[in-house]
Amino acid sequence: xxxxxxxxxxxxxxxxxxxxxxxxxxxxxxxxxxxxxxxxxxxxxxxxxxxxxxxxxxxxxxxxxxxxxxxxxxxxxxxxxxxxxxxxxxxxxxxxxxxxxxxxxxxxxxxxxxxxxxxxxxxxxxxxxxxxxxxxxxxxxxxxxxxxxxxxxxxxxxxxxxxxxxxxxxxxxxxxxxxxxxxxxxxxxxxxxxxxxxxxxxxxxxxxxxxxxxxxxxxxxxxxxxxxxxxxxxxxxxxxxxxxxxxxxxxxxxxxxxxxxxxxxxxxxxxxxxxxxxxxxxxxxxxxxxxxxxxxxxxxxxxxxxxxxxxxxxxxxxxxxxxxxxxxxxxxxxxxxxxxxxxxxxxxxxxxxxxxxxxxxxxxxxxxxxxxxxxxxxxxxxxxxxxxxxxxxxxxxxxxxxxxxxxxxxxxxxxxxxxx
Amino acid sequence: xxxxxxxxxxxxxxxxxxxxxxxxxxxxxxxxxxxxxxxxxxxxxxxxxxxxxxxxxxxxxxxxxxxxxxxxxxxxxxxxxxxxxxxxxxxxxxxxxxxxxxxxxxxxxxxxxxxxxxxxxxxxxxxxxxxxxxxxxxxxxxxxxxxxxxxxxxxxxxxxxxxxxxxxxxxxxxxxxxxxxxxxxxxxxxxxxxxxxxxxxxxxxxxxxxxxxxxxxxxxxxxxxxxxxxxxxxxxxxxxxxxxxxxxxxxxxxxxxxxxxxxxxxxxxxxxxxxxxxxxxxxxxxxxxxxxxxxxxxxxxxxxxxxxxxxxxxxxxxxxxxxxxxxxxxxxxxxxxxxxxxxxxxxxxxxxxxxxxxxxxxxxxxxxxxxxxxxxxxxxxxxxxxxxxxxxxxxxxxxxxxxxxxxxxxxxxxxxxxxxxxxxxxxxxxxxxxxxxxxxxxxxxxxxxxxxxxxxxxxxxxxxxxxxxxxxxxxxxxxxxxxxxxxxxxxxxxxxxxxxxxxxxxxxxxxxxxxxxxxxxxxxxxxxxxxxxxxxxxxxxxxxxxxxxxxxxx
Numbered sequence: 001x002x003x004x005x006x007x008x009x010x011x012x013x014x015x016x017x018x019x020x021x022x023x024x025x026x027x028x029x030x031x032x033x034x035x036x037x038x039x040x041x042x043x044x045x046x047x048x049x050x051x052x053x054x055x056x057x058x059x060x061x062x063x064x065x066x067x068x069x070x071x072x073x074x075x076x077x078x079x080x081x082x083x084x085x086x087x088x089x090x091x092x093x094x095x096x097x098x099x100x101x102x103x104x105x106x107x108x109x110x111x112x113x114x115x116x117x118x119x120x121x122x123x124x125x126x127x128x129x130x131x132x133x134x135x136x137x138x139x140x141x142x143x144x145x146x147x148x149x150x151x152x153x154x155x156x157x158x159x160x161x162x163x164x165x166x167x168x169x170x171x172x173x174x175x176x177x178x179x180x181x182x183x184x185x186x187x188x189x190x191x192x193x194x195x196x197x198x199x200x201x202x203x204x205x206x207x208x209x210x211x212x213x214x215x216x217x218x219x220x221x222x223x224x225x226x227x228x229x230x231x232x233x234x235x236x237x238x239x240x241x242x243x244x245x246x247x248x249x250x251x252x253x254x255x256x257x258x259x260x261x262x263x264x265x266x267x268x269x270x271x272x273x274x275x276x277x278x279x280x281x282x283x284x285x286x287x288x289x290x291x292x293x294x295x296x297x298x299x300x301x302x303x304x305x306x307x308x309x310x311x312x313x314x315x316x317x318x319x320x321x322x323x324x325x326x327x328x329x330x331x332x333x334x335x336x337x338x339x340x341x342x343x344x345x346x347x348x349x350x351x352x353x354x355x356x357x358x359x360x361x362x363x364x365x366x367x368x369x370x371x372x373x374x375x376x377x378x379x380x381x382x383x384x385x386x387x388x389x390x391x392x393x394x395x396x397x398x399x400x401x402x403x404x405x406x407x408x409x410x411x412x413x414x415x416x417x418x419x420x
Numbered sequence: 421x422x423x424x425x426x427x428x429x430x431x432x433x434x435x436x437x438x439x440x441x442x443x444x445x446x447x448x449x450x451x452x453x454x455x456x457x458x459x460x461x462x463x464x465x466x467x468x469x470x471x472x473x474x475x476x477x478x479x480x481x482x483x484x485x486x487x488x489x490x491x492x493x494x495x496x497x498x499x500x501x502x503x504x505x506x507x508x509x510x511x512x513x514x515x516x517x518x519x520x521x522x523x524x525x526x527x528x529x530x531x532x533x534x535x536x537x538x539x540x541x542x543x544x545x546x547x548x549x550x551x552x553x554x555x556x557x558x559x560x561x562x563x564x565x566x567x568x569x570x571x572x573x574x575x576x577x578x579x580x581x582x583x584x585x586x587x588x589x590x591x592x593x594x595x596x597x598x599x600x601x602x603x604x605x606x607x608x609x610x611x612x613x614x615x616x617x618x619x620x621x622x623x624x625x626x627x628x629x630x631x632x633x634x635x636x637x638x639x640x641x642x643x644x645x646x647x648x649x650x651x652x653x654x655x656x657x658x659x660x661x662x663x664x665x666x667x668x669x670x671x672x673x674x675x676x677x678x679x680x681x682x683x684x685x686x687x688x689x690x691x692x693x694x695x696x697x698x699x700x701x702x703x704x705x706x707x708x709x710x711x712x713x714x715x716x717x718x719x720x721x722x723x724x725x726x727x728x729x730x731x732x733x734x735x736x737x738x739x740x741x742x743x744x745x746x747x748x749x750x751x752x753x754x755x756x757x758x759x760x761x762x763x764x765x766x767x768x769x770x771x772x773x774x775x776x777x778x779x780x781x782x783x784x785x786x787x788x789x790x791x792x793x794x795x796x797x798x799x800x801x802x803x804x805x806x807x808x809x810x811x812x813x814x815x816x817x818x819x820x821x822x823x824x825x826x827x828x829x830x831x832x833x834x835x836x837x838x839x840x841x842x843x844x845x846x847x848x849x850x851x852x853x854x855x856x857x858x859x860x861x862x863x864x865x866x867x868x869x870x871x872x873x874x875x876x877x878x879x880x881x882x883x884x885x886x887x888x889x890x891x892x893x894x895x896x897x898x899x900x901x902x903x904x905x906x907x908x909x910x911x912x913x914x915x916x917x918x919x920x921x922x923x924x925x926x927x928x929x930x931x932x933x934x935x936x937x938x939x940x941x942x943x944x945x946x947x948x949x950x951x952x953x954x955x956x957x958x959x960x961x962x963x964x965x966x967x968x969x970x971x972x973x974x
Contacts, residue, residue, distance in 0.1 A: 134756075137742075323943075327945075342903075342910060345903075349899070351744045352755070353892045358509070364503065367496055367500055
């Protein structure tokens with residue numbers, strides 16, 4: 001077996017172990033109400049099993065990381081697949097650190113899914129080891145990307161604990177405006193998570209069936225030589241069935257999906273960005289599959305999803321969750337500032353000749369930093385602990401994810417190679 | 421309105437004090453039960469002065485954390501606005517007043533008109549940063565001095581209501597009979613010291629404190645940020661920063677504008693990954709993945725004749741410039757930015773042949789960038805009458821040059837010597853064979869061509885520049901200060917977050933009643949656990965969670 005295969009298998013093993021450990025966390029937390037057992041003993045025993053599985057999974061993922069490093073000759077953080085798997089690994093590590101401090105195994109119930117979803121999300125991108133382009137040939141690639149990801153992983157734990165706090169404290173029996181707002185917010189957050197799951201399932205599903213549809217489009221492009229606009233025919237290949245074709249495009253061929261062999265709609269003509277029709281189609285697929293998944297779950301449990309999760313959370317101290325969330329963010333903040341801003345500035349200075357250039361990715365790193373700066377300052381104020389700061393930790397993680405993924409999808413800049 | 425700010429312990433507190441500076445008794449909410457607001461130890465800040473003058477009002481505005489948070493939030497929102505469409509500075513040679521509307525339609529026009537197309541260079545964005553800077557300075561000054569004063573003269577025995585209104589509280593009796601208050605306190609001292617506390621006791625009361633330095637973390641990180649922002653401002657000073665893009669043709673030392681330096685691109689290399697080095701997916705698609713861009717650079721300093729064609733150059737530095745490996749020499753930085761294939765003749769080593777005697781003179785070098793005015797070869801004198809780097813004829817048949825780049829060089833000589841007319845005869849020489857044919861060199865030289873010829877022996881006599889390497893030339897003198905500010909910021913943040921200022925107050929009343937209050941700047945879980953362990957060793961068994969003040973915070 002080649003080193004690269006070893007590495008792939010180690011990642012697969014880690015992924016399986018994470019999933020199993022998640023199930024064990026569910027057993028540990030939800031099973032404490034089962035008959036003929038002492039809940040405290042049950043949680044402790046099964047929690048220990050779950051954490052052990054997590055640690056073995058982490059070891060396996062570290063093996064993946066090191067073997068891929070050896071195989072590629074560079075630290076595997078150079079494209080979206082590598083970065084996302086690294087981030088998922090860092091999140092598990094951050095979870096283990098916070099578990100080690102607070103001994104709250106229930107945290108795994110929320111931390112593990114974040115990591116599992118990120119690994120599956122990574123699988124959507126090309127897995128092959130790619131050689132480095134000159135811009136990435138620097139040891140700052142390792143230092144900047146890994147430190148930034150480590151900081152973000154603590155924000156992820158802050159998010160997990162914040163979400164747990166909200167689920168733990170929302171009063172589903174109350175009819176006040178606040179608790180209804182909270183409940184809707186929670187459902188929306190859960191729906192957003194399910195959308196990501198939907199995207200991952202749909203993408204990987206159609207990838208395995210080799211679905212394709214091809215469109216051509218006449219676009220005006222600036223000619224390098226003459227500097228004039230000349231018409232160019234551009235081809236876009238979809239890997240998801242097209243609800244929406246690119247604006248002003250012709251169908252070259254389209255595999256049939258459930259009898260649909262023509263796109264239903266065309267993207268609006270003002271969408272002129274690179275691949276914007278394809279991205280719009282992907283967004284529609286994600287939202288739709290998320291909606292279907294969400295309603296299937298709702299029909300099964302017949303109440304808000306938050307209410308059913310809340311049932312498992314009895315006995316967990318809400319103040320502890322609030323503190324874990326705050327602590328995780330406080331631990332992550334300096335690491336993030338160092339990695340995503342200071343090291344980024346040093347590398348930008350080395351590679352591009354300016355330490356700061358308002359590139360969208362850079363700016364969004366600053367926005368993330370400002371957001372958590374606001375969070376930390378608000379924590380000092382009265383009335384911002386608990387509910388409000390938990391919402392901030394949820395919102396903050398959305399900002400982090402937008403910086404990592406959204407910027408690449410919507411506003412590419414100098415970091416666009418990270419999306420390849 | 422005047423408050424009586426004298427505490428019952430006899431201490432005279434400044435107006436605005438929340439907790440007595442000496443004994444800690446809450447002054448404005450004496451009979452409350454909620455945990456105390458311990459920020460800045462309840463000291464009076466400058467911003468709380470009565471009857472404020474204008475300067476006090478400005479001070480009060482900027483000293484507010486709430487204002488600071490709003491400013492940060494506004495900057496955050498403004499920064500987001502700036503990422504909606506590409507900013508003006510990402511384009512070269514684009515007229516923004518046309519571009520945004522043409523590309524994005526009405527929303528693009530609006531974006532431009534609102535000034536969002538240059539968000540980060542706009543006056544209001546800069547104003548926000550300046551206001552954050554002022555807030556950083558004033559917030560810090562407003563708090564750090566009074567806090568320093570409060571922390572450096574702490575009383576050991578605190579007021580009872582100060583202790584029981586801490587977030588971590590314990591009340592109970594001495595663990596066993598026979599232990600006196602003094603011996604219990606004495607027994608705690610080594611336990612606390614072992615955990616890194618500095619302990620002060622006065623017999624029946626005790627104050628243990630550790631990691632006070634972490635309280636200075638926020639102020640240090642603010643100082644770092646202020647240095648950073650000032651350094652960024654300083655970049656605007658003349659001479660502090662330079663940023664230009666220059667093309668360097670292979671083999672031609674070119675002056676770096678506004679500096680005494682010349683840089684020569686000795687050789688430019690571009691390499692692409694071979695098919696074998698690419699992952700399988702990429703193969704056979706003709707995809708060119710670059711592997712290396714490298715400029716072999718020599719840096720010269722001009723010592724004399726700097727503005728002339730032939731400056732006196734002294735080599736001062738030599739380096740291969742690659743992406744991620746800029747040239748560094750004193751203040752000067754040169755970055756690999758771009759390249760273009762620009763195949764052109766840099767110089768030819770020609771010989772002059774006297775066709776009548778079949779004698780050859782030379783070779784001598786014709787430089788296509790800065791040719792000499794006369795060449796003396798054997799009995800012949802060649803005077804350069806005209807030189808066209810990119811020769812062309814207009815519709816009237818008059819020669820002109822298309823550009824200054826030697827893409828189709830033409831040398832027009834007046835040659836004097838044996839067998840030629842007294843005041844010389846004109847000879848037009850095209851180094852490139854293509855041009856020789858295109859402009860029919862032999863026809864132009866009719867007459868003289870039977871007597872004289874100029875030409876190269878082989879391709880080795882032709883020096884060719886294949887590439888122009890574009891370098892980004894910079895100096896940034898503020899850089900050390902910027903990174904210094906960054907380091908100070910990091911030190912401050914780490915001090916303030918990874919360590920916490922913990923204090924434990926213990927007093928024993930009536931020889932038996934223990935009251936403990938504890939405070940930490942962060943991480944309440946940690947201090948409860950620590951206190952529980954310490955008390956456990958002293959014989960008092962209490963779960964960490966039980967130490968939490970029963971009164972929930974509002």
